[in-house]
Amino acid sequence: xxxxxxxxxxxxxxEGTSLTVNCSYExxxxxxxxxxxxxxxxxxxxxFKVPKANEKGSSRGFEATYNKEATSFHLQKASVQESxxxxxxxxxxxxxxxxxxxxxxxKLTIKP
Amino acid sequence: GALVYQYPRRTICKSGTSMRMECQAVGFQATxxxxxxQSPQKTFELIALSTVNSAIKYxxxxxxxxxxxxxxxxxxxxxxxxxxxxxxRGLYLCGARDWGSYEQYxxxxxxxxxx
Numbered sequence: 001x002x003x004x005x006x007x008x009x010x011x012x013x014x015e016g017t018s019l020t021v022n023c024s025y026e027x028x029x030x031x032x033x034x035x036x037x038x039x040x041x042x043x044x045x046x047x048f049k050v051p052k053a054n055e056k057g058s059s060r061g062f063e064a065t066y067n068k069e070a071t072s073f074h075l076q077k078a079s080v081q082e083s084x085x086x087x088x089x090x091x092x093x094x095x096x097x098x099x100x101x102x103x104x105x106x107k108l109t110i111k112p
Numbered sequence: 113g114a115l116v117y118q119y120p121r122r123t124i125c126k127s128g129t130s131m132r133m134e135c136q137a138v139g140f141q142a143t144x145x146x147x148x149x150q151s152p153q154k155t156f157e158l159i160a161l162s163t164v165n166s167a168i169k170y171x172x173x174x175x176x177x178x179x180x181x182x183x184x185x186x187x188x189x190x191x192x193x194x195x196x197x198x199x200x201r202g203l204y205l206c207g208a209r210d211w212g213s214y215e216q217y218x219x220x221x222x223x224x225x226x227x
Contacts, residue, residue, distance in 0.1 A: 043116075043205050043218035044156070089155065098144055098163075098209060100216065102156040 002027040004103035006090045012109045015082055021075040021106050023064070023090035031092040033057075033066050033073040034100070038087045044102075047088075051095075082110045114140040116208050116219035124225045125196050132192040133222040135206030142208035145189040146216070147181065151202040159204075162189060186211070193224065201226045 006023045013019060025031065032051040036044035048057035053068035062077045073090060090103040117136040125131045135145060144163040148156040160170040162183040170176060183189040189208075193200055203221040210217065 041220070043118075043220045045218070046215070098146065098161055098216075099158055100146070100156075100207070101158075104155045 002092060002101040004090050004092055004101055006103035007106045009107040010109060011106060012111065013080055014111050016079050019077040019080050021088055023073045023075065023103060025071050025092050027092060027094055029094035031094050034091040035064055035075050036089040036091060044089055080110050082112050084108060085110045114210055114217050116206060116217045118206050118219035118222050120222055121220060122223045124227060126227050127197055128195055130192055130194045131196060132190055133204055135189045135219055137187045137208040140210040141186040143211040144209045145183055146207040147191050148205040148207065149202050150205065156205060196226045198226050200224060
């Protein structure tokens with residue numbers, strides 16, 4: 001079946017430093033890839049999605065490139081802020097399939 | 113804008129009893145509703161996918177007998193956890209897909225505690 005593996009948390013960084021959360025995926029079908037963010041007490045919110053290989057998605061300074069050859073979708077941000085503290089989920093949904101498969105989540109804490 | 117509400121936000125039930133949770137899509141028509149569970153220290157597991165006017169499809173390890181779902185129209189769905197036990201505790205999420213944009217929007221979840 002489909003699977004998503006991402007950087008095991010928790011990850012703690014200082015404000016202003018750079019972030020990379022690794023994500024790799026497995027599926028036999030052509031997927032759309034997602035990054036979701038979840039704040040305490042809330043459901044996951046879509047950060048961005050990328051439906052096509054070799055394209056980049058971005059939002060709020062975060063970005064990730066859909067690398068089909070490496071089956072990766074790493075999340076990056078050049079300079080994190082305290083407000084970025086949350087749990088980040090990498091996910092995939094095969095084309096034509098409504099099911100979303102989530103990774104285990106990476107808890108990110110940014111210290112001022 | 114598109115919003116998904118879930119009721120209740122938190123609930124506590126005694127072991128062996130049942131509880132019902134609701135999901136309401138506002139601002140869009142939800143052609144499908146997916147119910148997920150996030151157990152403690154785990155990621156989101158799909159319980160079932162419900163499409164209006166189609167059979168509800170349950171994932172492996174989840175059954176209609178345990179998690180009956182109702183999806184009577186394009187804005188509302190409910191799910192009941194029957195005979196809840198400790199392993200059923202967690203955050204139950206509803207994801208509703210917008211017919212127009214095909215985006216899936218998640219509600220804030222119903223947190224179930226089983227005593």
